[in-house]
Amino acid sequence: MSERNSTAAYAALKDRFERLAALYGAQAVLHWDRATMMPEGGAGARAEQQAILSLIAHETLTAPDVAGLIDEAREADGLDPWDRANLHEMARVHAHATATPASLVTRLSRQKSATEMVWRKARAANDYASLAPELDKLIALVREQAAAKAEALGLDPYDALLDGYDPGRRSADIDVLFAELKSFLPGLLREVMEHQARGPAALPIEGPFPVALQEKIGREVMDLIGFDFAHGRLDVSHHPFTGGVPDDSRITTRYDEADFTESLMAVIHETGHSLYERGLPGAWRSQPVGRARGMTIHESQSLLFEMQAARTESFIRFLAPRLKEGFGGEGPAWEPENVLRHYRRVAPGFIRVQADEVSYPLHVMLRYGLERAMIAGELGAADLPTAWNEGMERMLGIVPPDDATGCMQDIHWPSGSFGYFPTYTLGALAAAQLFAAAKRNHDGIEEALGQGDFAPLLGFMRAHVHGKGASRTPDEIVSEATGEPLGTAAFKAHIEARYLDK
DSSP states (O other): OOHHHHHHHHHHHHHHHHHHHHHHHHHHHHHHHHHHTOOGGGHHHHHHHHHHHHHHHHHHHSOHHHHHHHHHHTTOSOOOHHHHHHHHHHHHHHHHHHTSOHHHHHHHHHHHHHHHHHHHHHHHHTOHHHHHHHHHHHHHHHHHHHHHHHHHHTSOHHHHHHHHHSTTOOHHHHHHHHHHHHHHHHHHHHHHHHHHHTSOOOOOOOOOOOHHHHHHHHHHHHHHHTOOGGGEEEEEOSSOEEEEETTEEEEEEOOOTTOSHHHHHHHHHHHHHHHHHHTSOGGGTTSGGGSOOHHHHHHHHHHIIIIIITTSHHHHHHHHHHHHHHHTOOSGGGSHHHHHHHHTOOOOOSOGGGOOTTTHHHHHHHHHHHHHHHHTTSOOGGGHHHHHHHHHHHHHSOOOSSSTTTTTSOSTTTTTOOSOTHHHHHHHHHHHHHHHHHHHHOTTHHHHHTTTOOHHHHHHHHHHTGGGTTSSOHHHHHHHHHSSOSOSHHHHHHHHHHHHOO
């Protein structure tokens, strides 16, 4: 194979993946539209549109000539490191795609849409019985996909799904990290709660807090953090999420007029996701190497801003007077010390997205165990509520009063996202390491946060995380940015320093 032919093969691949990027972008915007503003009667039509787009993308990626082009391009000697990394990602994405038959892609897309729409109604009505049959259908299709990928990739079925969310990650790696967390986290949770019980109780911050005011303050905080409203927007959905593409970022949240704290932190969390997407290397936006490097890194960025930075004492002291003014608050409940108590209150709760950062990993470990059992065929939808409630009692010492606050609270399984959940806690571990590294690199970061200035922190992330795209593995990004492999030590030290003054 001549160098000229090898280079031409790589150029042809880049063109193919540029077209794919446009298809993926269209799918992302359609998903946002379905979740935020589409009339209920349009669900079927939208599901069909998404299924067809999924099929077109799959056919484009798995066309008979792609494998040959990849083999030819590997012979090229003139590729620089970014091109080499891009080719590696092309091959990885192609391997995942060819492992899934086209007919299964279409069936999965349709069933995901159908199950998610049923979930929206079922959750609101606390009617798990209506969701279970659709969820069973979806689990069966996901298991079929996991088996197909496992055979093609030489992986365990669950690991084959996990690899799609966190490339190179294996459940054996997660088991080690989660075992370490389980060895100290329950005891640490009790110690933190006992420590807080000896201190002043948080005074209630009384509402109501009109949605319009919450949105206004949320937008102001997004602007402080660095969100570019010329390239994005904020909307409402049943479950907070970030979608779209780097140049067209779509953030959603949900509001509670009795409590502004959840929505504001959800907005900050999703802004962290959006900033990561916006900071990906511009020259490679349409190529696999220019995409986000998996969900552990993605979640590290959302949790970095929400949990690590936005809950620092310095930022809360900056934020509290603005909350007081924005909501027209009066009295000691609005003082920074009391606002900080609200944002650092630690206690087991039923809802994952409302959980404090100490108990949060326990929620994730529960879901990790349950979804592995579902993919292994050991747990069906009918038995999920019982398994969930038993797990909640075992992990957190509480039992949900109903399925809406139990196994139906998250959108992930009804939308077919199996293998995603562990990345939340892996992201929390990475966030603790990255924040510690950023502070070592720039000793004025916390002081800057006290002025509402996120630029130094964002600058570190742009240089050491965002700008890397998918040119490194998730663990390489963390290791190169922090000087150590992903582990639990930084997270434990962070919890002890923040909540126990150690």
